Amino acid sequence: MITVGIPFTFVHAADLHLDSPFKGLTKVPDAVRERLRESTFAALRGLCDIVRREKVDFVVLAGDLFDAADRSLRAQLRLQRALGEMTALGAQVYIVHGNHDPESGRQAKLDWPEGVHVFDSGGVGCLPAFSRDGELVAHVYGISYPTQAVTDNLALRFKKKEGAPFHLALLHANVDGDSSHDNYAPCKLEELANAGFQYWALGHVHNRRILHEYPHVVYPGNIQGRSIRETGGKGAYVVSVSDTGSIDMRFRDVADVLWQEISVSIAGIEREQELKNRLLTALEEVGREAEGRPALVRIRLEGRGVLHDRLLQPIVAEEWLEELREWLGEPEDSKAWIWPETIVVRTGGLLQLETASEESGFVGELLRRGVAATQQSDLSKALLDEAIDALYRQPKIREWLDSRSHEERAQWISQAMELSLSLLREEDAG
Structure with a gap:
């Protein structure tokens, strides 16, 4: 830590994505669609409320304020007002x-407020x-x-200038090659930690993370x-x-609409009524x-x-939904x-796949091969390549499949085995 002398407070936010279109949502009521459409602006008002309540000295916004390079006019006007x-x-x-709102994008000719x-x-700069x-703080x-x-590695261009008690670097970048985000302005955590700045205010990754302290x-x-x-609370720090240079960080949730993923187990229940009760109880807890x-x-x-x-069975999950x-x-x-x-079915039958794989004959051999593939990355890829050879000939599908992790491939194979076992048992019973 360093001695600052004058205590101060700032807000660090990023990735506002104002006027995000929320693509891919179908069959949603108008109230859901409209609330989502306004949610980024409601979150922006939440940032203003933080400035009001906390009496902060300044705010840093680390890129992607807009969702598209050609910013919508209403997004620009709303930001100007905020x-x-x-x-x-x-x-x-x-x-x-950042990458969603670069300088080259189309912009309205508006005057930003003084300050x-x-x-x-x-x-x-x-x-x-x-x-x-x-x-001066x-x-x-x-x-x-x-x-x-x-x-380019933009982080390497940052050079500290003496004359201030604290140095804050504002950068939109991918640190250590996070695979869930485009690798723009790539840099290494070690480079940032050794650059001489007290705080790197980053943007680009949508999950909040403190990668390093002091x-x-x-x-x-x-x-x-x-x-x-992008589940759970979203917001800003x-x-x-302090006057001694210690840093206290407090997360403030400003999300207007939450996205949540919950798990509901079918273990121990035998009737649809019991499943209905579990589903409604879980959703009440979400509320x-x-x-x-x-x-x-x-x-x-699960x-x-x-x-x-x-x-x-076909359409059963859709009917529950x-x-x-x-x-x-x-x-x-x-x-x-x-x-x-949506409802995603990741359940299994009472008969364990490993147990069923010990059987002789076609079913046992099928399951033995599948179980082995879930445990070894090279086998899981080979099995899927063989199973979806026709799809694999399509370049975009091939690129997407090649980018999937072993864990994802293993999940698909397990689901396929569960379905195969269920259908074969049903056929035998018939």
């Missing part, structure tokens, strides 16, 4: 643009940040993306989940730096945890039980609704 509120509350704002500083792409009393550094696909290297995540891959906010929920049916074979929506009622604009997004 930034005006923040600066009117006494906070300065520092911004970099808003946008770093350009020409080089790493350095700007002073002041406390509300006008005292930090140097803030940043650089924006000129175009979407920036593959110096702090931080992803706050996005402020509003946009799909089932409020960061307080309590949402604290008055609406939620879209993916339900994973465990082994006698209902497994019935759940594998439709009935759940009916029981929960039609979402309304002003209500904290729960909307089951």
Whole structure:
């Protein structure tokens, strides 16, 4: 730690993705679609509320403020208004643009409020940040993306300039090659930790992570989940730096709509009524945890039980989904609704695959091969390649399949074995 002298507080947020279109949602009621459409703007208002409540000295926004390079006009106008509120509350704002909103994108000719500083792409800029009393508390550094696909290591361009007690670097980047995000502005954690800055305010990765402390290297995540891959609370960090240089971080959840994934086990139940009760109880718990906010929920049916074979029947999962929506009622604009997004069946029969694989004959041989493939990466890939040879000839499908992990392939194979065993047992019984 270092001696700062003057304590100060700032907000670190990123990946606002204002006016995100929420693609891929079908058959949703108008109330769900409209609430999602407004959710990124509601989360932005939440950031303004943080500035008001916490009386922060400044705000840093680490890229992807907009969802598309050609920003929608309403997104730009809403952001202009929100930034005006923040600066009117006494906070300065520092911004970099990322891969979703690079400088090359189409932009309206708007004036940003006084006190808003946008770093350009020409080089790493350095700007002073002041406390509300006008005292210099930090140097803030940043650089924006000129175009979407920036593959250079921008972190190597950051050089500390003396003259401030604290140094904060603002960067939209992929640290250590996170495979779940495009590898833009790739850099290594070691490079950031040894660069001489006290805080790296990062953007790009949508899950909040503190990669390192003293110096702090931080992803706050996005402020509003946009799909089932982005579950739970979303928001920003409020960061307080003491006069001795110690850092206190507090996460503030501003998400307007929650995405959740829950597991419901079929183990120990024999009747559909019992499954219905478990599903409704689980969704009631989601409602309590949402604290008055609406939620879209993916339900994973898991465990082994006698209902497994019935759940594998065509359209059964879809029927459960439709009935759940009916029981929960039609979402309304002003209500904290729960909307089951989908039901995924990951259950198993009472007979363990490993046990069934000990049988002689075709069934045993089929399952032995499948079980072996779930345990070895090379076998799982070879088995899937053989099974879907026709699909594999399509370049885009091949690229997608090759990018799947062994765990995903093993899950597919296990499901296929469960289904095969169920169908073969059913045929034998008939």
